Amino acid sequence: MVRKDTMNTLPTELLLHILSHLDVPPPSVTRFSHEPSILLTKAKSTPLKSLRLTSHRFHALATPILFRYCVLSLDHAPLLLPVDARTLDAMQAALETLSPHELGIYTRMRAKLDATQPGAYREDFDTVMLEFVDVKPGDKWMEQSGRTSWVPRLPPHFREMATFLGEHNLRHKVNGLVVVAQRDYEPDFGYSTTTVDGPMYTYHAVQDLWNSVFTLLDPERVVVAAPPGTLATLTETSTLSSDGWAFEMLCHYLELRQDRPRRSEREWKAEELGFQGSKGYVLGAGPVIGDRRGLLIYARPWTHIGYNEGNSLPVYSTYEYHLKQTPKVLYLVLARLGKEARCYVRSLTFVAVFPFSSHMRTMLRSMGKVPTLKNLRVQLAPGKENNVLTDKVRMRKAQRGDLWMELDGCYSKLAEFLWSLEDGGHVQS
Template identity: 25%
Template sequence: MSLLDLPNELISRIISFLDSPSPFDETVLHKPISWRNLKQPWQVDDPDHMPDGTPFWRDPLKQLSLTCHLVRSLTMPLLFKHAVLHPHRLTEFLAFLRDQTLTHHVSSIVADVPGIYNHLHPAWWARLLNEVPVTRFSIFAPPEVLAEMAGISADSADAWAFDMATQILRFDQTAEDARAQIDYDNLPNFLVARPWTNMTFNEGSSLLAYTTYEFFLRRTPSLLTALQSNHSAAGETLFANLLSFEFIAIFPFYNHIDEILKCVRRMKRLKRLFIKLCPEPDSTVLHDEIEQAGGHLDVNDPWNECETSWMLIAHTVVFLTMEGALEELHMDDVKVDGVRSTLENSLVARLQEWWAYHGDGSGVWRRKSLGLVASAPVAGQ
C-alpha cells in the first residue's frame, strides 16, 4: 500500500508530523534582522515552482507539496501556517490567501514595514486583521514607524548613536478576538485595535551607543519610552490588558531599563514577565559591533549596566508582587555562563521572601503563596 492509498485524514495526520514552529519565533531572541529582500511564496507566478531561500518555507513541507496535487492540497494549510508580509503588497497577499482557500489556516503573520511607508486610511494593519484571523501578529519596523503606528511622536534625537534600523513588536490575541471586525470609519489606535493579551518587544542592540561621549545620557529610541513620555492613553489601556510581557534587548543602559520598568509597573494584570538583556551565548554581536566601532568600547561598561538593571528588575517584581498579579519571572540571561551565578544570587537574595527559584540555571522564579506577602513593604516607591 502506498501513501496515496490511505484515507485523506490519515495522510493529513502523517503530514502534521512535519509541522514546526514559526522560524521567526525561533529567532526573536536575536538582534532584529529584516527579510525585506526575500521573495515570498504568494508572490510566485507559478505556485508549482517555488524557489528556495525564504525562511518561512519549511523544506520538508515544501518538498512534499511538490509531489502531487492531492498531497499539495493537504500540505498547503501547514505550509502557510506562518506567513511574512510586506504591507505594500497587502492586496496581492490577501488575494493569494483567498484564491488558495488559506485565509483561516494562517495563524501568525510577520509584517516587514519599511522606514518610509504610507499609513493612510484604511490602515494596512486594519485590513489585514479584518481579513486574516491570526492569533499572533508581529511587526519588523524602525522605531519611528512603530511610534507612528501607535499615534505618538518618537524621541529620535539620539537615534544616530544607536543605529537601530529595525525593532520587533509582537502581539498575541485569542482566536475569538481575532474574528472581531475593526471599523474603518472609526479606526482605533493600533495598540488597542485588539485586546492583545501578550506582548513581545525586541529593541535591538545599544552597543554602538557605548562608543559615544557620556553614553549614559543618550536616549534609546523605543516605543515603550515614547508611550511613557507621551502619556499615551492607548498605551495605558494596552498595559492594563496584558497578561504576558517579554522584553528583549542587547546591553541597554540601566537608566533606560528604569524607564521600561515604569511601563511594566502599569501592567497590573501581568502573569508572566520575561526579560533578556544579554546576547545569546552563541551570538557574535558583541565582537561584531566592537569591530564596527573600531574597538572604541570599554567592554566592562555594558556588563556593569546589566548588573544594575537586574536589581532594578527585582525591585519592580517586588512591586508587582504587592500591587499586581505577577506569578512568573523568567530572566533569560542565566544562559550566559559568565554572569549566571551573579544574576541568580542577586535576585534570589532580593526575592526569596516572596518568590521561589525554580532551579539552578533555569532563570525562572515563581511567586509563593499570596498570603505570605500581604503585609510586606512595597519596594521602589
C-alpha cells in the same frame, strides 16, 4: 519493489500526520529573541514547501498548513511628494525635463492653485501644501527634489493575497502574521501644513493599512519587524529620541498575541457580508475615519506583548554615551494601554542587549502602569547565538566594564520593580 504512487494510496488522515512532522516552527517564533533583522522570516530549511511541489495531492494537503503563518512585506518603493506653490515654481523652471507623469501633476496642481483665493499668491501661502502625490518610476525630477517621503502602505499584491485566501477558504487558517517594513519612516513635513497635514495623511494611511489587514485576517499572533521610526508610525507612537543614529538599531520587533477563540470561515463570511451590506465596506478601500480599530494596539484584545529592541552596543563607542536616549516605542505603547478602562495584557517579554540602566528604569515604569500584567520575561544579555562580545569589529571602542556596569544596574532596577509589586509576579530572565 515499492511503487512510485505508494504515498498517494495512503489515506488522507495518515498523510496529514506525516506532514505534521515536517511542519517546523516558523523563524518568527524560534528567532524572536535573537538580534532583530528584516530577514526574520527567512528559513534555511523548508521541507513542507518542497513536498508541496511534488504532486497535486500534497499541494492541496500542505497548503492549509503552510498558510498558518503568513508574511506581509510593506511596499518600500513608492514615495510621496508634498506639492505647494514653491514646488510648482521649481517644476516650471524644469518643464522640458519633466516626465509625462510629472507634467500631468504640474498641470493639475497649477490649475488647483489658480482656483484658490486671490490671496494664494501671498508669500505666506507659498509653503501651504496643495496635495500629496505619488512618485512613479521615471519621475527623476521629483526623486531628486529632496522633499520626498515614504509612508507605510500595503503592497500592490495585497488584493491578490486576499482573493487567494478567500477562494481557498484559508482566511481562518492563518494563525500568525509577520509584517515587515524595510524603510525607515522619516517624514519631511516640517513646514506649514494648514491645507494638507502631513502627519494626518500618514495617520490615515496607517489606519487604512491595519483596517485592511484585520478585515482580511484574525491572527492569534502578529509580529511587526521594522526600523524604530517605522514601527513607531505603525503603532501611532514615537521614538522619543533623536539619538537613533548612535544606537544603529536597524530593526525592532513587536509581538502581539490574543488568547480568545478565533472565528470560523462561516463566521468570517457572515461578517464580510455584514460589512458590505450595512456599511458598504470594500476590502482595502479605506477605514472609517476615527475608528480605533484602525490602530494596531486596539485591533484585538491582545493578551501578550513581546518587544525586542536589539543591541545597544554601538552607542558605547560614542562620546558621553550615557547621555544618549534609546528609542522608546514600547514605553509609549504600554503607557497608552495602561490608561485604557479595559486592558487585556497579562504577559510581557522584553529583549534588549546591554541597555542602559536609566532606559530600563523608564521601561519598568511603563510596565508598572499596566494593571493586568502578571508575567514578565526579560533578556538583557546576548544569547548563545550572539558572539558580539568576541567580535572586535562590533565591539569597537566599547569597554566591557561599561557593559557589565549598565547590566548590573538594569538588574538592580528590575529587583526594585519586583519588590514594589503588591500582587507579586513571575519573572524569567
